[in-house]
Amino acid sequence: MKKNRIVLAGGALLVIAVAAIILIGVGSGGVQATDNAYIKADMTAVAPQISGVIRKVAVRDYQPVQKGDLLFTIDDRELNAALRQAEADVARAKADIHRIQVLLDAHKNRIRQAQAVLKVDEANLQLARANQKRFRSLAQEGSGTEQDQEQADAVLAVQRATFKRDEEALQAAHKQEKVLQSQLDMARAALTAAQARRDRAALELSYARVTAPVSGVVAQRLPREGSYVHAGQTQITLVPLNTLYIEANYRETQLADVKAGQPVNFRVDALPGIEFRGHVESLGPASGVSFSPVAPHNATGNFTKIVQRLPVRIRIDDGQPQAARLRVGMSVRPEIHTDQ
Template sequence: MATIVEPETTKPAAAGPRHSVPQAVERPAAAPGGRRRIVFAVLGLALLGLIGLGAKKWWFARSHVSTDNAQVDGHIIPILPKVGGFVAEVRVQENQNVKAGDTLVVLDDRDFRARLAQTEADLAALLATVSSRTRVGQAEAAVAQAQANAIKAHADLERLEPLAQQDIVSKQQLDAVRAAAVAADAQLASAQAALVGADARVAAARAARDQAALQLSYTRLLAPTSGVVSKKTVEVGQLVQPGQPLMSVVPLDDVWVVANLKETQTADVTSGDPVDFTVDAYPGRHFAGRVESLSPATGAKFSLLPPDNATGNFTKVVQRVPVRIRLDRPNEAAHPLRPGMSVNVTITTK
């Protein structure tokens, strides 16, 4: 089979001006010294920033003391019964606000009422033997009678003595009158002593009556101050004993901050120094206060097992000194401080 090959034809180039093709221009490489200068400038700025920050902290530390080892503290008042008995009523709930004088718990008081009635009856019986505002008692009547007999006996003696000197009456009669006067004096002294004894018995009976009434009043447990009920462990029908913890009342209107400063930080801290602190529960919220007092001893000395450095196993540890801080303002209802909250404290010492 035959193959036909056609001749190639070349087209002439179009007439016109020739344009030169642009060639890439080589730029000179940056000098190594320029890069070093940039790096050194950045490092220098960073170093200056660190030096400035360190100087600022050093200057701040000259007049301020800071610690995060601090907590809010306050009174936690235990509610303890003074008498034992069965619980009749529990009138509060956990975390309930109470006011001073509110009744928290009521104990069964029937036994105490019976005891009070018995002591009142004993007192009434004893009052019948001594004087009172409305009547004369037996003991006082006996004293009055003995006093009248003594006065009569001494009067008879005064009349008979001149007659005996004139031998108008016999000596035997004079001796009998003298003996009667002495007996009347003795009877008066005895009646007065009986009256004093009766008064003492009445006083004892009245004290027993008052004690019974006081025991009856103890069957109602009242809130000693305004606050919030916490840690309630009592229920109706429970048998409680004197001194048994039933609940606690925490007054939130009287709280303070205890900052445990290192012993090396307390050299310039004095009472009255201003304090700024924050609480972890309220980020960004600042509170103001003042140093109220410093503890007379470190916290380790009040621990259950104080360290004994004389045993030979001595390791020096920086001790902590509790510093009490009083708030400048009352506890806020919107941001209440509760005992146990963690605090960051800064004290201005100069």
């Protein structure tokens, strides 16, 4: 009998212990807690956009930097030479445009002169036709001489030839104008291309100075003076400590009443005795195992149900001086107040 009482008492204690563990790990009432939570940040990987030899490293490990601060530089001598060549190409293209424009303006003046000459030729031609008609009439009436008529015919022939010559010269001038205009268009296109090459060279030169894209702390620093780096290869990782957040992996059974905006109290293992504040920012759209490359589902017929965990992002509230001591990767125990 006594033995049974001991067994019953042990069983009761076991049940109480299990319940206590569940209450501590899962939460009770209007509070949901978990130990599966860590501080995270959207870290920025900094990589050069050109390859080259490191000329100077301007930061140290774990150094705070502001957006735009210089991180390191790459040898830019070849890039400077390329920029000067591109600027010379732009200057040459502008000179070509100016030369062709001068030729085109002068040619337009010649066209206007040729048009004026053609108008004079047209007037002379009309006069020669009138004289030729008049002298012919006089010759037929016997009032004029045959010599005057022949002279009028000759003058008319000369004026016709002159008009035709000057007309063809004007047409040729118009064709030459089109050629010069085409050359001018080509020169302007060449200038546009030269300017694009110059801008590209200036852009590549700017890539030789690698600056911080965001404010943060230098977490990883690979470049060393004299080493060769490749474009696109991460050299420095920046951690923005002012935008830290908590990623808490809650059991799916805990999330029935969890909503964005609910207040959160959390403690950090590395900072005992300090309680921080935050709030739920968002709930993950899928469990962590959903992104696993190997499907976790058992299709053999022997099925064991496993409670899944879903990530909850918790934003750390501003105005907490001690929050400056938080670091990425620290273990956190958050408590979400689902009744608020």
